[in-house]
Each structure stands twice: as structure tokens, then as C-alpha cells.
Amino acid sequence: MNSKSVPVIAERLTKTFRVAHRSAGFMGGVRAIFRPTWEYKPVVRGVSLSVQPGELVALLGPNGAGKSTTIKMLTGIVAPTTGSVRLCGLDPHRNREENARNIGAVFGQRSQLWWDLPARDSLVMLRDIFEVPAGEYRERLRQFDDMLELSRFWDTRVRHLSLGQRVRCDLAAALLHDPAVLFLDEPTIGMDVLVKEQVREFLRHQVAEDGKAVLLTTHDMKEVEHLAERIILINDGEEMFEGGVAALRSRFGATWKVHVTLSDAVGHPRLAHARIVAREGARVTFGPRPEASAPLGHALKEIINAYPVSDVSTEEDSLEDIMRTYLGGAAAARQSASGGSRMAAR
Amino acid sequence: MAGGTALRRSVYRLRLSWKLTSLNVRARLEYRVEFALGILAGILWQASVMVFATVLISRFPGLGGWSSGGVLLIASIRLLSHAVYGVLFANVNRLHAIVQEGKLEAFLLRPLPVYRQVVLHQFHINTFGDLAVAVTLFSLALRRLALEWTPFKIVFLCAAVVGGALIEAAVQTALSCAALRSPTATADWTGWLDHTLSTFGNYPLAILPGAVSGLLTFVLPVAFIAYLPAAVLTGTYEGTLVPREIALASPCAGVVLFLAARRLWNWNMRRYEGIGG
Numbered sequence: 001m002n003s004k005s006v007p008v009i010a011e012r013l014t015k016t017f018r019v020a021h022r023s024a025g026f027m028g029g030v031r032a033i034f035r036p037t038w039e040y041k042p043v044v045r046g047v048s049l050s051v052q053p054g055e056l057v058a059l060l061g062p063n064g065a066g067k068s069t070t071i072k073m074l075t076g077i078v079a080p081t082t083g084s085v086r087l088c089g090l091d092p093h094r095n096r097e098e099n100a101r102n103i104g105a106v107f108g109q110r111s112q113l114w115w116d117l118p119a120r121d122s123l124v125m126l127r128d129i130f131e132v133p134a135g136e137y138r139e140r141l142r143q144f145d146d147m148l149e150l151s152r153f154w155d156t157r158v159r160h161l162s163l164g165q166r167v168r169c170d171l172a173a174a175l176l177h178d179p180a181v182l183f184l185d186e187p188t189i190g191m192d193v194l195v196k197e198q199v200r201e202f203l204r205h206q207v208a209e210d211g212k213a214v215l216l217t218t219h220d221m222k223e224v225e226h227l228a229e230r231i232i233l234i235n236d237g238e239e240m241f242e243g244g245v246a247a248l249r250s251r252f253g254a255t256w257k258v259h260v261t262l263s264d265a266v267g268h269p270r271l272a273h274a275r276i277v278a279r280e281g282a283r284v285t286f287g288p289r290p291e292a293s294a295p296l297g298h299a300l301k302e303i304i305n306a307y308p309v310s311d312v313s314t315e316e317d318s319l320e321d322i323m324r325t326y327l328g329g330a331a332a333a334r335q336s337a338s339g340g341s342r343m344a345a346r
Numbered sequence: 347m348a349g350g351t352a353l354r355r356s357v358y359r360l361r362l363s364w365k366l367t368s369l370n371v372r373a374r375l376e377y378r379v380e381f382a383l384g385i386l387a388g389i390l391w392q393a394s395v396m397v398f399a400t401v402l403i404s405r406f407p408g409l410g411g412w413s414s415g416g417v418l419l420i421a422s423i424r425l426l427s428h429a430v431y432g433v434l435f436a437n438v439n440r441l442h443a444i445v446q447e448g449k450l451e452a453f454l455l456r457p458l459p460v461y462r463q464v465v466l467h468q469f470h471i472n473t474f475g476d477l478a479v480a481v482t483l484f485s486l487a488l489r490r491l492a493l494e495w496t497p498f499k500i501v502f503l504c505a506a507v508v509g510g511a512l513i514e515a516a517v518q519t520a521l522s523c524a525a526l527r528s529p530t531a532t533a534d535w536t537g538w539l540d541h542t543l544s545t546f547g548n549y550p551l552a553i554l555p556g557a558v559s560g561l562l563t564f565v566l567p568v569a570f571i572a573y574l575p576a577a578v579l580t581g582t583y584e585g586t587l588v589p590r591e592i593a594l595a596s597p598c599a600g601v602v603l604f605l606a607a608r609r610l611w612n613w614n615m616r617r618y619e620g621i622g623g
Contacts (some may be wrong), residue, residue, distance in 0.1 A: 069620070077454045078620045100457040112452040116373040125369055129363060129456055157376065324480060 006086075007102075007181045007213035008051040008074060013083035014237075015044040015069050025114055043069045045237040046083070051213040056203065058228035059217045062327050066237040067217045071183055074215070075105055088180055101130065104174030108186040113158045119169040120154040123176060130177035137176065144172040147202045147325035171202065181333070182206065184216045188223060200226055221319035235327070245319065246295070252326045254317040257295040258286040258303055263310035271306060273299040362458075362494050363466055370469040381471055388475015395421055395548060399483060403490070410553035415490030415578045421548040422487050423503070424572035425480035427510025428544070432473035435515040437465050439536035442525040445621060450526075460607065460615055491580065498581055505597035506575030510599030513571050514543060516607040523614040529621070552585025563587045570599040 021039040022032040044066040051057045063065050072078045074085055076092030076099050085092055092099040113122040123139060127137045145151045148168045153161055161169065167187055174182065184203075188196045204227065206212045224231060224245070231248055233241040241251060249252075258274065262282045273294035277287040286303055287292055296316055304312070317325075374381050399421065402414045409417050437444070441464060444450050453463040493499070521539060523534040546568050551559040563569040569587070574596040577586050586593060 011608065072451070072620050075455060077451050078618065079616075096454060097457045097459070100455055105455050107448075107451075110448045110452065112455070114369065114373055116376050117544065121369065121372075125365065128365055129458060131358075 005053075005086055006050055008049070008215065009054060009086045009176070010050070010070075010074060011048050012058060013044055013047045013073055013080045013085065014042065015073060015078070016040050016042045016067070016081045016215055016296065021243050043237050044073070044080075044234075045238070047232075047234060047239050048083075049232050049239075049242070051181070051215055053213050054207055054211040055229055056207045056214040056216060056227050057230045057232060058224045059215055059232050059234065060224065060323070061234040061240075065234050068185065069237075070234070071105075071185055071215070071217065073142070075103060075183055076100075101177060103181045103183065104177070104179040105183040106170045106174045106187050107168065108184075108189045109168060111158065112173055113166070113169055115159045116157060118155045119150070119158050119161065119166075122158065122169070123154070123173060126173050126176050132177050139178060140178065141172070144175070144202075147205065148172065148198060164191040167191065168195070168199065171199070175206065178210075178214060182212050182214045183260065184214065184218075185211050186218055187216070188218070188220060196223075203227060222322060223317055233326075248319070249317070249322060250295060252322050254322045256299070256317065257315040258296070258300055259312040259313045259315070260284050260286070260303060260307060260309045262307060264308040266308060269306050271299070271302050273302050364461070366466045367469060370466070374469060374471050384471030385478075388472030389478055390475070391472065392425065392476055392479040395425065395483065396440070396479060396506065398548070399486065403486075410550045411584050412550045412552075412580075412582055413491070414485050414587075416576060416582060417548075417550060418483060418487035419491060419580065420550060420572045420576040422480055422484035423506060423510065423576055424544075424547040425476060425483060427507045427571055428514060428547075429473055429477040429480050430507055431478075431513035431514040432476055434511065435465055435518065436470040436473060437467045438460055438515060438518045438522050439540065440468075442521040442529040442532045442536070445525055445529040450618070451620065454472045454618075461611060487553065493579065502575070502578060502597070504570070506578075509597030509600030510571035512604040513567055516600065516603035517566065519604070519607040519611050523611055526611075526614045526618050542566065543568060543571070547573075549573075550576075550582075550585065551587075556587075560587060567599060570596045 009024070014025070018040055020032055021037040023030055045068070047070055049057070049059075059067050059070065069078070073080045074087065074092065076085075076096045079093040084141055088102045090099050091100070092103075111125075113119055114125070123141065126132075132140075132295065138287050141150075148171065150168060150172055153165045154169065156165075158166060158169070171187070187203075188199055191199065195341075200223065203214065203216075207214055207227075216223075216228065223249065228245070230244060231241065232239060233248070241248060242250070257277070260283070262284060265282075268276065271289075274286040276284055277291050278285040284307075288299065296314060300312075300314065374384070392590055402409070402417055406414060408414055412420075441450075442492040444453075444464060444467060449467070450460070450464075453460050455502055456463065517539060518536065521532060521535055524535075543566075546554075549563055551569050551573050554562070559569075564587075574586060574588065575582055578590075578593050579597070581589055583593070
């Protein structure tokens with residue numbers, strides 16, 4: 001496939017910021033003015049990714065992992081230190097204005113709408129800025145209204161909208177010019193459950209029906225489970241994982257439990273994928289073997305085949321639990337390692 | 347046809363700028379009391395100039411070899427050009443806030459030049475106040491000056507007002523480059539600059555010590571905004587630090603400085619590193 005047909009391609013992106021290092025105290029401040037010491041902070045260290053048309057990829061990682069900086073490089077807001085980005089075949093930083101027509105972005109915490117005016121005025125203004133033909137504009141707005149119920153509040157001044165209402169208007173604003181690529185940074189933060197579901201449905205539609213390439217960052221793991229085909233996990237500016245949700249589970253040792261009630265007393269045959277972790281009369285709980293973390297499905301089949309089971313229930317780590325375990329481990333590893341930033345005097 | 351397309355693009359750009367401005371005025375009109383207070387604030391902001399003019403007219407025959415009418419002419423050209431600056435460029439000295447609020451990053455995601463989006467970002471109602479004071483002062487000056495208005499002088503006056511606006515825009519634009527690097531550092535400086543331009547811009551610089559006058563001519567080009575153009579219009583050349591020919595060319599200073607400042611700004615914009623993580 002040539003680079004034009006893949007909406008988002010990034011190769012070995014790095015971003016290093018130069019910050020003035022300031023020692024503590026008053027004299028430290030004075031010294032920083034006259035003889036600054038520069039500290040080079042690598043924020044992104046070699047991230048490669050791609051997003052295909054009709055695909056939603058979740059970019060995950062703890063605060064400060066480099067997610068926002070990566071998105072800023074992909075959207076052309078900042079230039080990468082090294083590495084290359086191509087969006088619909090363009091360099092987003094060099095061809096910023098042309099690139100802007102190919103992308104839409106919603107940063108959940110900020111709005112691109114005019115604060116003091118009804119949301120619809122902003123949409124009309126953006127229609128003119130992006131030169132959207134009147135017919136297309138009407139058609140698209142009708143479609144967005146059907147799915148997001150915008151007409152209930154688009155005549156309200158943006159400053160008086162609730163967070164959920166505002167973000168829905170921002171979504172419409174970002175998609176008004178029908179971009180091939182959509183960037184979403186924490187879009188559903190602070191929304192209530194019903195609105196969240198509405199927005200997710202809308203995004204699913206954008207991906208599946210309209211073939212948009214979507215890159216999403218979020219801390220809401222439910223959202224990832226519902227929406228993302230692929231996950232890219234970054235930490236400390238480095239790519240830790242890339243793949244589907246199931247692969248993430250097995251890679252980071254997600255655990256599960258199977259509770260069964262036995263209908264007959266039997267011996268305990270050795271199973272390849274599961275072992276007994278608790279027992280109370282006829283109620284037995286299985287967990288994965290420590291040496292090989294098997295998927296829940298395999299183990300369940302094996303247990304049912306080996307035991308006379310009258311009742312069964314399963315428990316599985318949520319993506320939330322996996323991330324917590326993983327990030328906890330990563331934080332501990334970071335503490336034991338030495339500091340990662342280089343210092344250079346000038 | 348490339349020519350036809352270029353013309354169409356220019357018309358489109360102008361119409362878009364006009365639409366953005368009317369949207370911004372409408373945004374301000376949503377709050378009518380604030381709108382009225384904004385204009386009043388603009389007038390009050392320049393009230394010190396009015397007081398100065400009244401004292402000048404009633405108490406002194408003139409200042410530094412200039413008649414009171416001549417001094418009023420300096421002040422009114424300076425205020426007129428400041429009002430033009432206010433309409434076109436007032437947002438430039440608020441760039442630090444635009445950067446800090448993350449709005450610049452939204453501008454970068456639109457298919458329009460960033461500088462244009464910055465200047466069109468808000469409409470400052472108090473500019474109308476500036477304009478009202480400037481026009482009043484200008485008519486006062488005209489009544490006291492027995493100037494013979496030739497077509498050259500009228501064109502020169504208009505060019506000087508635009509040139510003065512461009513000088514102020516150039517200086518603020520150059521300073522605002524720092525806001526692209528470190529937004530917190532520039533907030534005080536833009537205020538200081540505004541204050542300095544309005545303090546020294548209204549007087550014949552000949553009344554100041556040579557060193558100060560030199561600084562305000564060759565380092566911070568305050569003299570080119572109103573003092574030198576007024577010298578040309580009234581023929582008062584004593585005490586100016588530049589030859590007559592340079593004074594005659596003073597409206598061009600704005601164009602040259604502005605173009606240079608814009609290049610500097612674009613250079614810095616390409617190296618914008620974003621805010622936050």
C-alpha cells in the first residue's frame with residue numbers, strides 16, 4: 001500500500017524538549033539567568049504507529065507518558081525532533097494548512113467553539129473556514145443531529161452548555177469538513193453514562209460506516225474495550241505494546257477465575273491450563289497455572305470436560321485491572337532505575 | 347486562469363476576515379452592558395491625553411519649539427494610528443494569553459494562517475473609545491493650526507496614520523515572539539510597551555534629553571509614529587534627529603518594520619513547541 005492510502009503513518013518519532021535547569025534557591029535562580037544549564041528531556045522516544053481507514057486505535061499510557069506530545073506531532077502542532085509523520089501523504093507540520101483539511105480533532109478539555117455565541121454560529125463559521133458546500137453542510141449537520149441530538153441545545157451559548165453537550169458540539173465541529181482522520185484526546189471525560197454511550201455509538205458509526213481513521217486517547221478502559229480494535233501502549237515515551245485487547249491480556253499476565261459447583265465428588269485430574277486455587281465442599285475455584293497464563297476460554301473448556309459441573313461462573317480482569325498492574329510494575333521499575341535525562345552545560 | 351483564481355482567493359480571504367470580525371463583534375454584543383462599558387473604558391483610558399491637551403491649550407503657548415496646536419497634532423496622529431492598530435492588531439499583545447489558554451493549538455488545526463487567526467481572534471470594543479478621543483483631539487488640533495491642506499499633505503497624513511499603526515504592530519509582533527516560547531515571560535512587557543508608546547508618543551521628542559530622544563528614534567522607533575510625520579505636516583524640523591528626507595519617508599518605516607517583524611514571527615512560529623505535556 002502506498003503512503004497516501006494509509007491515513008496515519010508515523011515512524012520512529014522522537015521529541016526532546018530543551019528546558020532550562022534551575023537549581024534550588026535564590027542563587028540558583030540568578031545563576032539560571034546568567035549561565036543557564038540546559039536539560040534535554042526526551043518525552044517521546046521512538047514511537048511508530050499507523051492507523052488504517054475504518055480503524056479506531058487507542059493510544060494508552062499513564063499521565064506524562066508522551067501521549068499528548070505524540071498527538072501534537074501527528075496533527076502538525078509541533079515538529080518531531082527525529083522520525084517522520086505522514087498524514088494522507090502529507091507532512092503535517094510542513095503542510096499545516098493543507099493538512100488541516102484532512103484532519104479533525106477534539107481535545108476534551110478545550111473547545112474550539114466561540115464561547116459567547118450559540119454553538120450553531122461556530123458551526124456556520126467553521127463551514128466557511130473549511131469551505132464546506134452548503135448542501136453537504138446541511139446533510140452532515142442533519143446526520144450529526146440525528147445521532148447526537150444537537151438541535152436540543154445548539155441555540156444555547158457555548159458557555160452555558162454542559163460538558164457533555166459541549167463536547168458533542170465539538171465533535172460535530174471537528175467532523176464538519178469530513179476529514180479522513182479524527183484525533184480524540186479524552187473525549188468523554190466527565191460525561192454521564194447515557195451521553196457516553198451516545199458518543200461511542202456515534203464514533204462507531206464514523207469508523208464503520210464512514211471509514212474514518214480514528215486515534216483515541218483515554219483513561220476510560222471501558223471505552224477502549226468497546227471501541228478499539230487495536231491498542232498502542234506507551235510509557236516513558238516508548239512503545240510498550242501494540243496489538244488487540246486479547247493480546248494485551250495475555251501479554252501482561254491478566255488473570256481470571258472460574259467458580260464451579262461439582263455435581264459429583266471426583267478425583268482431581270491435572271489440567272494443562274488451570275489449577276485449583278480454592279476449595280470449599282462442592283465449590284471449587286480455578287485459576288491459571290503460574291507457569292503459563294492461558295486464555296480463559298481454553299481453561300473453561302478443559303474444566304468442563306474434566307469435571308461434572310452443575311454450575312459455573314467466571315471472573316476476568318478488566319482492562320482497568322491490567323493497566324493498573326502493568327503501570328504499578330512500571331513505576332516500581334522506574335524507581336529502581338537511575339534517572340533517564342541527560343544534562344549538558346552551556 | 348491563475349490571475350482569476352488569485353483574485354477569487356483574495357476576495358474569499360477578505361470576506362472570511364469580515365465574517366470572523368462580525369462574529370466577534372456579535373459575541374461582544376451578547377453582553378450589551380459590557381459593550382457600552384468597553385467603549386467608555388476606551389475613552390477613559392485616553393482621558394489623561396485629554397487632560398494634557400486641555401492644560402496645554404489653556405496654560406502654555408507651546409512646547410519645545412512647537413505651538414500647542416502642533417503638539418495636539420502629534421498626540422492626535424499617535425492616537426489615530428493607535429486606534430487603527432487597535433482595530434487590526436490589538437490581539438497581538440494578548441498572544442501570551444492565547445497561547446496559555448491553548449487556543450493557538452486550535453488555530454494550528456485550521457486551514458488559515460496562524461497570525462491572521464491571532465489578529466482576528468477577538469474584537470476590542472474599547473478601540474471605539476480610542477477612536478472617539480483621537481478624532482476629537484484631531485479636530486481640536488486642526489482648529490488651532492492654520493495648516494494649508496494640499497493633496498500631498500492629506501495623502502501623507504493617511505499614510506502616516508497607517509505607518510504608525512504598522513510600527514506599533516511591528517514592535518508588539520516582535521515582542522510577542524517571546525510569547526510563543528515562554529508565554530508567562532511577556533505579559534508585563536507588552537503592558538510596559540503600550541505604556542511607553544502612549545507616554546512618549548504624544549510629545550515633541552525635542553523636549554527630551556538627546557540620549558532619550560535618540561533611544562526613542564533609533565531603538566524604539568516612537569519618533570516615526572507621530573512626531574516625525576507631524577514635523578513634516580507643520581514644517582517644524584528643529585530638534586528632530588533625522589534629516590528632512592527621512593522624516594518624509596517615515597510612513598515607510600512602518601511597512602519595513604512590520605514585514606521584518608512578521609518574518610521573525612513566522613520563524614518563531616515554525617519552532618513552536620507547545621504547552622504542557
